[in-house]
Amino acid sequence: MNDMTTMTDNRLDQCSAGKPQLNDCFVEIPGGQVFVRTWLPAVIQSDVPMVLLHDSLGSVAQWRSFPQQLAEHLQRPVIAYDRLGFGLSTPRQSLPSFDFITEEAEVVFPVLCQALNIDHYCLVGHSVGGAMAIAIASLHPRECKAVITLAAPVEIHDRLLEGIEEAKQFFAHTESFNKLRKWHGEKTRWVLDAWTETWLADDFSSWTIYPYLSKITSPVLAMHGDSDEYGPASLSVRIAEGVKGRGQQATIAQCGHIPHAEQTEAVLNLISAFLQNAKDGG
DSSP states (O other): OOOOOOEEEOOOOGGGGOOOEEEEEEOOOTTTEEEEEOOOOOOSSOOEEEEEEETTOOSGGTTTTTHHHHHHHHOEEEEEOTTTTSTSOOOOOOOTTTTTHHHIIIIIIHHHHHHOOOOSSEEEEEEEHHHHHHHHHHHHHHTEEEEEESSOOOOHHHHHHHHHHHHHHHHSSSSHHHHHHHHHGHHHHHHHHHHHHOOOOOGTTOBBHHHHHHTTOHHHHHHHHETTTOOHHHHHHHHHSSSSSEEEEEETOOSSSSSHSSSHHHHHHHHHHHHHHHHTTT
């Protein structure tokens, strides 16, 4: 890592136990610092990292044990970061612009990669993180070797809006709000508003992922739960069929909006098989 990163030196001596070593750091990007965690498996078969992009209420910590399991399963590094305003990253005052997905791909992600000395990567994005992964792959085709989306949105539709409205009401209760506060602290109100007030806004109603899809040459695996409360599994079919490169779709049985938590083994196996078959998956 170069001078743009400030190491917290949370390196855990876990390699002897066969568990991934953890490296934590903060990276300077436009607008502040983002918290980054890297899982390094004891045995590395590929040095092309899997970079995780979290959902609208997510953070590094909310991936829980999945990054460690992914690193062990694939035997390659796994990297996750808190976007600005989330988790341990710098707070934000104003809500994101309606171009926040493209901005993450154009502005933030290249700086992050430069700071971490990442030349090539595979992306794993959950929910809106999946949309960001698609945007990144479309703008940086040489660097991106593969894309995996988990419950990614495709466009604004009634079921999505209804789910967000229900979530907004759920978090209006103090007990529910405090559960989210565990992950974001004083930033929790901003995190919640950044999701609900952006996605429910009339000016955001025309957003769609389609302009990115046709530019993607990397292989793409689009996964979706068969019981996802925010959209049908057919959304992942649209992603797989819309990319210029090879697209693969998988519907996860007995699964809602968080496949990597609800059906972890199935997701790990699908990712592993997909990367083995992907010509440029590293």
